[in-house]
Amino acid sequence: MDNPAQALEEARRAGIDLDLLDTNLALSVKERWSQHDAALELALQLEEAGKNRDAKLQPPPATAR
Amino acid sequence: MQNFSHLLQRLADAGLEFVLVGGFAAVAHGSFHLTRDVDICALLTSDNIGKLREALAGWNPKHRMTPQKLSFLLHPTPGETVNNLYLQTDLGMVDILTSIKGVGDFQRLRANAEELEVDGRRFHVISLADLITAKEAMGREKDLLTAKELRAIAAKRQGH
Numbered sequence: 001m002d003n004p005a006q007a008l009e010e011a012r013r014a015g016i017d018l019d020l021l022d023t024n025l026a027l028s029v030k031e032r033w034s035q036h037d038a039a040l041e042l043a044l045q046l047e048e049a050g051k052n053r054d055a056k057l058q059p060p061p062a063t064a065r
Numbered sequence: 066m067q068n069f070s071h072l073l074q075r076l077a078d079a080g081l082e083f084v085l086v087g088g089f090a091a092v093a094h095g096s097f098h099l100t101r102d103v104d105i106c107a108l109l110t111s112d113n114i115g116k117l118r119e120a121l122a123g124w125n126p127k128h129r130m131t132p133q134k135l136s137f138l139l140h141p142t143p144g145e146t147v148n149n150l151y152l153q154t155d156l157g158m159v160d161i162l163t164s165i166k167g168v169g170d171f172q173r174l175r176a177n178a179e180e181l182e183v184d185g186r187r188f189h190v191i192s193l194a195d196l197i198t199a200k201e202a203m204g205r206e207k208d209l210l211t212a213k214e215l216r217a218i219a220a221k222r223q224g225h
Contacts, residue, residue: 004220
């Protein structure tokens with residue numbers, strides 16, 4: 001493994017929120033998995049809502065005269 | 066509804082021996098990245114395929130890479146060998162892999178795996194060091210970013 005200080009610096013530079021990481025590491029594995037499941041469910045619902053909105057914005061198909 | 070925790074409980078309760086790998090293993094180690102599937106490494110023997118079917122039977126398991134979305138309850142047929150399974154179920158997507166790029170096969174992963182207890186069940190999870198190796202071996206941008214996050218977690222485990 002790397003030098004720990006270097007690993008933390010590289011993570012920070014990559015945009016990883018180290019405070020959020022600390023918060024996550026304070027949780028149990030069960031809590032991490034539960035939070036992930038809830039976040040994924042919400043993300044998928046938002047994705048579905050976005051698709052539905054986009055479908056409504058599509059112009060109606062041209063009809064033959 | 067996606068429920069990876071329940072999916073893993075089902076697999077454990079069916080007596081399947083597996084090592085959790087991939088993004089959900091990263092979450093177990095402390096990563097906050099979202100993943101859309103559960104990846105496990107297991108031996109795909111006929112006995113284990115039977116256990117997988119028992120675990121997933123009520124959750125509509127299908128081979129998601131096949132155009133016809135073949136039922137996992139009927140395929141593979143007896144005697145047919147498979148290297149990996151890519152399934153969709155009502156609980157979410159689950160990939161069953163027989164080896165992990167950059168690390169090795171089930172026995173190799175199992176030897177180094179960390180044992181975690183969740184709700185009274187013991188799960189084998191790929192070690193943090195092996196997961197970093199696997200993510201770096203994948204080489205995609207998102208995997209490299211997760212590898213950086215995992216290296217930071219390793220540093221924090223050392224008290225930094």
